[in-house]
Amino acid sequence: MAMKYHKILVAVDGSKTSELAFKKAVEIAKRNDAKLFITHVIDTRAYSSIEAYDQGISQRIQNDGLQLVNNYKERxxxxxxxxxETILESGxxxxxxPKExxxxxxxxxxxxxATGLNTVERFFIGSVSEHITRFATMDVLVVRSSVDNEE
Structure with a gap:
């Protein structure tokens, strides 16, 4: 039985491994003639305390996130x-x-x-990819940074 994917979501954050994940997602989407959702979730915990001092930080982070997903969409x-399709969320x-x-x-x-930009948080409470694999009800492909994955 051949498995064909119809809707693929790739999570991007600008890290090296999310770049590799994006490249794999594009190839898999093309092979399956699937819809590709490119998503970036702005982690509001990362800047909530700074926002008290700089009211414009939220808008700048939102603009950066929008630019990130639009750049990937264009590519x-x-x-x-x-x-x-692009999806930009906060939370x-x-x-x-995995849940929404x-x-x-x-x-x-x-x-x-496999690893993103927030290495300190990963050390203390686990990585985003770990949580995705634990809570997702669909297939998950975790892309590792290695020589085999390099172009």
């Missing part, structure tokens, strides 16, 4: 990925991706990098 379309990526974004969009595969 996916240039790579001949036919069906691409906890650990919760939003993926189910809401009927995703059948989530692709994410």
């Amino acid at each position: 996916a379309e240039k790579a001949d990925c036919q069906h691409v 906890s990526p650990k919760v939003k991706i 974004i993926a189910p809401k969009n009927n995703v059948d595969l989530i692709i994410c990098g």
Whole structure:
């Protein structure tokens, strides 16, 4: 039995492994003629205390997130990925991706990098990818940074 994915979600944060995850997601989406959702979740815990001192930080982070997903969308379309949509949310990526974004969009595969930008948090309470694999009800592909994954 051949497995075909119809809706693929890739989580991006600008890290090296999310870049590798994005590249794999584009190839898998093209091979399956699947819809590709490119998502970035702005972790509001990361800047909530700073926002008390700088009211504009929230808008700048939102703009950066929008620019990030739009850049990835443009790259996916240039790579001949036919069906691409972006999703920008705020909250906890650990919760939003597997419990809200993926189910809401009927995703059948989530692709994410093994490690992201927040290495301190990963050390203390676990990585986003660990939480995604634990709580997702669909297939999850965790992309590792290694020589084999490099171009």
